[in-house]
Amino acid sequence: MIYLDHNATTPLDERVFEAMQPYLKSFYGNPSALYRIGRLSRSAVETAREQVAALAGVSPSQVLFTSGGTESNNLALNSIKSHMRLLISSIEHPSVTEPAERFRNRSCSVDILAVDENGLFDRESFERCCSDRPDFASLILANNETGVIQSIAEWAGLLREQSVIVHTDAVQAAGKMPLAFNALNVQLMSISSHKIYGPKGCGALIIEKGIEPEPLQLGGGQEQGYRAGTENVAAIVGFGKAAELALSEMTQWRNQMLNLRQLLEQGLAELNATIFSQAVERLPNTVQFGIDGVDGEMLLMQLDKKGFAVSSGSACASGGGMPSPVLTAIGIAQDLAKSALRVSLGKANTEADIAEFIQSLKTILNRT
Template sequence: MQKNYFDHNATTALDKKVLGVMMPYIEMQQGNPTSQHSFGRHARTAIEEAREQVALAIHAHPSEVIFTSGGTEANNMIVHGAAIKERESTLVRSNIEHPCIARPMEAMKHQGWKQALLNVSQDGVVTKEAYKNITAENVSLVSVMLANNETGAIQDMALLHDFAKEKKALSHTDAVQAFGKVDVRFDELHIDAMTLSSHKIYGPQGVGALILNKRSDIEPLIYGGGQEKNLRSGTENIAAIVGFGKACELISESVKTTSTHTHELQKILEVHLKDLGAVIFSEKVARLNNTTFFAFKDIEGSTLLTALDKKGFAIASGSACSSVNKEPSHVLLAMGIDEDLARGALRISFGQRNSVTEVKDFIETLKKELQTLKQLTAIAA
């Protein structure tokens, strides 16, 4: 059966050009980048070239790029690293952050730090009022994601910057979902730290970066041999880093065309979804051009997801990491969405290879599946 992949916010397929540059670092004798012989120097050069590619793609300086095992580690690194610098401080985050920001902050709370939450509006954005409601004085870190993985809602980074400046705190944004879908310029965001992940931009899984400006000083999360400016010890995954560098180069060349393409698909999809009676979350605010988070009243999301999967359409319910969790999306609950409607939430996230034909096929299949489910509900009632 034809398989249509509409879950690019969860992960993307490795670009063939990325695989091409990675292969020599998988097949050949590797050097340890810390070794002084030619094998080691070759590995070191490959890593430094990748660092330049990442920096170029987001308009940062190569010295600001710290390679990690992915977005999760980079987020843990900034939370832990900023907190340890200032004991008894307050960590501030929005109430729609990914668990890899929320959970480390909660863990720090158990160890004596304080946490303050920025509540989002009904549309899923952090407003100026939300920042004003934070009364804590000794704030060490404030973290607000650039784009939400579920709704795609884009946050105002100027508000984050102003608040952090006022509190003399480190500012951080999780740009894992925004990078590759909108133009992300670290130099223009005026914030201290930013998280990236490779597998959301057609690069390999298991690699990412924390971008940390030169003025910021944090404690390491992983201690050891002192790699990555002493902030992330451990022998580097050279093939993955090289692949991530290439993926960054390719995505900065294609971000505009990809985003125009996915926007076309998104528009077609949403017109039909609304005709069928769907509620689209964060519809009224600036959103990623590839992401549609929606629900049908009285239709259980996971039932519809399974039915569509059987027909060859891969979509998500809420965030990838919580799809095993039957609880309604924490993002929708934070937005004040009714629990029953939230349980129906499904996410479609388009990517480079999706086509108009696929979207039209999807609509037709969706219509049929909705009809079947409604009939079943009527019989059961």
């Protein structure tokens, strides 16, 4: 199999697996326990906190471990109180849009920031949304489908001038571009372990001192009282190791991805594919494209038969038969949006993988 769906999830890095192993079996102490084996687990969790803090450019006390990006987004939005005005963009992940909808049903108002034809936040729409000052904004840093990177520092800076609390979903950005929390001007930021070659079911919410989201679960003092429940020590250790590796290997990773992406886009151009948001800055590993007259889900299944794993949009939305809401928000025509496939590259991919992928695509489309 040639795996080309790293924005959905990544395989566990061997070095991460090795770091986790002792905490799956030998070091099983509860990190809240005071005796030695408990203290060993506590110390492992705190080391991981430092590693994740380094990736996010914050101090360890600003890192709250969660069960992943979804929980981090939900917890961040739980800072919203009734009757607040909320601003989100039209290209947020469902783990932001669905909690936002819930707040709308609880007497909050929700404004939607539109994007332009490239998938970048639209200035006019921003000004309209801010004519009545929002209280809280959640704006995605890098989109999971198109890979488009927003100038969050700039938008968040404008919002903070108006004392708006700003959260960013950096789940796809983490490990793929430098992340300096303070320079981004946000007060809350979500990241996830399994997008950076760490284990699934682990993530973090980065939080500025003084911001106090309502905990989603109660019943213990863990994670400064924001997330009750015995910590998933092995997963946290893995997340920490993955964060350390992502930071130290980022330049190498980016160069490798940019080279592969260029080859992929050259091959797609020969097939007359439309590459979405190609004109703007995107994650170096992400290419979303459409081919006129082709059904994306069918193409995905045919590629699967040939041993390629790709996505027909966001993994969460696939199988729904509807065009991707992100492509709809960009204004891509329904038929072209329904033909969309997303290739997201990862560190095991090679130039030969890309050549094979393009060749298989040509064969399936009968364009050899």
